[in-house]
Every structure is written in structure tokens, then in C-alpha cells.
Amino acid sequence: MDVALSVISLARFQFAMTTIFHFLFVPLSIGLGLIVSIMETLYVLKKDEKYKLMTQFWGKIFLLSFAVGVVTGIIQEFQFGMNWSEYSRFVGDIFGAPLAIEALVAFFLESTFIGLWMFGWDRFKPAIHLVLIWITTIGSALSALWILAANSFMQNPLGFIINSKTGRAQLVDFPALIKNHQLWLEFPHVIFGAFLTAGFVVAGMSAFALLRKNKNVDFFRTSLKIGLIVGLITTFGMLATGDQHSYALEVDQPMKFAATEGLYENVGGKDKQQPWTVAGLYNEKEHKSIFEINVPYVLSILAHHSLTGYNKGANQVNKELHAKYDKKFGKNMNYYVPFNAIFWAFHIMAFAAGGFLMVAVVGLWFNRKKFADKELLKQKWLLWILGLCTFLPFVANTSGWLVTELGRYPWVVYGYLTIADAVSPNVSAGSMLFTNIVFFLTFSLLGAVMVYLAARILKEGPDDLMTQTTPVQDPFAEEAFN
Numbered sequence: 001m002d003v004a005l006s007v008i009s010l011a012r013f014q015f016a017m018t019t020i021f022h023f024l025f026v027p028l029s030i031g032l033g034l035i036v037s038i039m040e041t042l043y044v045l046k047k048d049e050k051y052k053l054m055t056q057f058w059g060k061i062f063l064l065s066f067a068v069g070v071v072t073g074i075i076q077e078f079q080f081g082m083n084w085s086e087y088s089r090f091v092g093d094i095f096g097a098p099l100a101i102e103a104l105v106a107f108f109l110e111s112t113f114i115g116l117w118m119f120g121w122d123r124f125k126p127a128i129h130l131v132l133i134w135i136t137t138i139g140s141a142l143s144a145l146w147i148l149a150a151n152s153f154m155q156n157p158l159g160f161i162i163n164s165k166t167g168r169a170q171l172v173d174f175p176a177l178i179k180n181h182q183l184w185l186e187f188p189h190v191i192f193g194a195f196l197t198a199g200f201v202v203a204g205m206s207a208f209a210l211l212r213k214n215k216n217v218d219f220f221r222t223s224l225k226i227g228l229i230v231g232l233i234t235t236f237g238m239l240a241t242g243d244q245h246s247y248a249l250e251v252d253q254p255m256k257f258a259a260t261e262g263l264y265e266n267v268g269g270k271d272k273q274q275p276w277t278v279a280g281l282y283n284e285k286e287h288k289s290i291f292e293i294n295v296p297y298v299l300s301i302l303a304h305h306s307l308t309g310y311n312k313g314a315n316q317v318n319k320e321l322h323a324k325y326d327k328k329f330g331k332n333m334n335y336y337v338p339f340n341a342i343f344w345a346f347h348i349m350a351f352a353a354g355g356f357l358m359v360a361v362v363g364l365w366f367n368r369k370k371f372a373d374k375e376l377l378k379q380k381w382l383l384w385i386l387g388l389c390t391f392l393p394f395v396a397n398t399s400g401w402l403v404t405e406l407g408r409y410p411w412v413v414y415g416y417l418t419i420a421d422a423v424s425p426n427v428s429a430g431s432m433l434f435t436n437i438v439f440f441l442t443f444s445l446l447g448a449v450m451v452y453l454a455a456r457i458l459k460e461g462p463d464d465l466m467t468q469t470t471p472v473q474d475p476f477a478e479e480a481f482n
Helices: 004-048 047-081 085-119 127-153 174-179 181-211 217-252 254-261 298-304 314-330 341-364 369-378 380-388 390-406 428-461 461-468 475-481
Strands: 161-162 169-171 268-269 275-282 286-295 309-313 411-413
Touching: 004 047, 004 127, 004 181, 004 217, 004 268, 004 428, 047 085, 047 181, 047 217, 047 428, 047 461, 085 127, 085 169, 085 174, 085 411, 127 174, 127 181, 127 411, 169 390, 174 181, 181 217, 181 341, 181 380, 181 428, 181 475, 217 298, 254 286, 254 309, 254 314, 254 341, 268 298, 275 298, 275 341, 314 461, 341 380, 341 390, 369 380
Parallel strands: none
Antiparallel strands: 161 169, 268 309, 275 286
């Protein structure tokens, strides 16, 4: 294998590995911030100690996910600088402003107030302490906003010129960067996904606790209910924002759209319906379908909100991209994306959303007050399904990320910078392989520690919080804070 190709392949693998692992914990952290904020709000409004215990209990896992997310984010930034120096040079002027705002304002806000919240239980009045966790949650969402502003530029570049002397992108219109329609499609979809993730993680872990016949039945029933309500509401949000996002892909990135729907050939037309491919397998060398299972009219409804419609297939899009970019870049490029991977990643994400919806409705039905504790505990089949749903959001989030990033191939910045031109020129295949191994082992260790600690917290339950006594406070601190 050519050394240059090896470097590119290893760099792409490392980017995928670091980003996927980081993205396992960031949505969980953002979503748990909301869940914990809701629980503490209920405590302040109802003055029920149960909700305080829930806030503190689920707050432990929130803090754990936050810490792991920070560590994995640092590793991700390191691999950007090491492996993608040409990319960093090209977009440095564009990304400087949003990433600086994210670090200096949003992350500072988030990390400062999470510390005050964590150590301030006995130093602040309940209402003030509640404000701290809501500010933390808002800070987390703002961090995501600025990160996604950078990613949206990669998907749909706006507000810049190419400096003819340096060959770098130069920001000339900051408001255009913020008003990028890709940002306002990505941001709500990611935020709803984060809230959905936390909702089903809380519900799933509560179900596992109930399966273990934990004595704190009311505690975990209430946690399960809150998780499912958040999960149900945000599933509708995911479906609505996902529909709009997919709708925009038809214009912004038609090759990605064709792959998500399994379209190698043009489909539909004037007064013609478009079938939706439920399952399929594709020959990526000959660019054609091997087999498909289709449902009439559904793609027309999804893609055009009509019973008829027309979409270009990947083969037609490929011809148009060759005509548009080959002369500009002076080479004959491959514009076909990894078809099978994107098709199935998109469908896994879509089917998961439907599954979340059904599980949330059924779970809330059996968790009604009318059924009482013993009746819910008899539904072991449901508790097992809910327990397994602890892991499904991470699969769905990863699938969504794969669609977003793999579907941009061969571009790093769509239409302007290719993957081959973005990789660092002086990094060797050997050093890249070494860091891949080190990062993989590091991530495996972090993941194992995270799962172990979360399982240990769940096994212990809220009992230790119930038996804690209030420590003696420094009188000057009491006077200062109260």
C-alpha cells in the first residue's frame, strides 16, 4: 500500500475513533444536565426530599460523564493539530472566533457553575443552587452551538473568501457563519438527541435497578417516569428536526441524500411516486443495487411531503460533481460516498427513533400511578427492553455522526478542501499507527472506568445519600453565602 494512502487512512480512522468516543459522552453530559435541572426544579417547587436525592444521585453520573467528555475532547483537539495541519491552516481564520467564544465564554460558564453547584449544596439557598445547575445546562448547550457552527461551515461554507496569496479561507462575514442554515438544522437535532440520550439512559438504568429488586422502588419509578417523559418529548423533536435536516440535504449535499435513501438511479418524476427503501444492499464498485425492499409512496412523502416527487440518483449526481469540480481541482476525483455504511447508518437512526417512541409510550402506560409498584415490577419484559434502551441512544448518535461525516466525502470543507489535501504532510504512517493504538487503549480504559463507576453508583442506589449527615459549616462561609 502506498505510504501516503496509509497516512490518510490512519488519520481518518483516528479522527473517527476520537470523535465517536467523544460524542458518546457529550450528548449524555448535556442531556443529564437537563434531567438533573428538572429534578432539582421539582425539589424546589414541591419541597420533597425525594427529588433532592434524585438530583444528587443522577448528578453523580452527570459529573462523571462531564469529566470523561472533557478528557476525550482534549485528545480530539490533539489529533486535529497532529494529523490535520493543512486543514487547520485552511480553516484557522474561520474557526478562531467561534471556538474562542466556546472556550472563553460557554465552557467557562459551564465549568465554573458546575463547580459551584457540585460544592454548594450546603452553602446556597435551594433557589440559588437551582439557578447554578440551569446555568450549567445552558452553558453546555452554548458550547454545542459554537462547536456546531464550525462543523456547519464544513458542511456548507459561508461568509468567507479564499486569500489568493496564502490559499487559506478568510472570514469576512461573521454573521453569515452564525446564520448558516446548516447550523440551525444541526443544533436543534443534536440538542434533542442529547436530551433523548439522557432520558433513556436514566429510564434504562432505573429499569435495571427495578429488575434487581432494589428496595428504593418509588425512587427509581419516579426517575424512570421523568426519563421517559423527556425521552418521549425529545423523540418528537428528533423526528421533526431530522425531517427538516434531510429535506435540506437534497440541495446542499445530494450525494449524501442519495446514499441515505439508497438511490443510485434517478427516481420519481412529474406525477410519479417514489418508493422508500426499507432495506437494501449495494455494489459500490459497479454503483448499482444488489437487492432492495421498497414501500411505495413513502419516499415522496418523506422527501417532498407529497405523493409525488423526483430525486437524482448517485450516478447522476456523480456526473454533475465531475463537471463542477474536476477542472477546478485539476484532477479526476471520486465523489461516491461509502454507500452501504451511510444507508444503514441512516436507517438505524430512523428505526431507533421509531423504537424510542413506542418504548416511551408503553413504558409510561405501565408506569401510571394506577398500576402501583408491584404491577410494574411484574412486567419484566418491559423492564428488560427499557434496560437495553440504555445503550440504544449511543448507537443512534454514532449512526447520525457517520451519516454527517462520511457523507461529506471526499471533502473536509465541502467543495473547497479535500481529505487528501487536509492531512498533515510530515506525519509518518508509523507514528500514526502508534498514536492510534495509544488512543484506542486510552479510550477503552476510560470507557471501562466510566461503565464500572456508573454501574457501581446504580448498585449502591441512593442509600448513602439518605444516611449522610449535614457537615458542620464554617460560620463565615454561612454568613457569606446565606
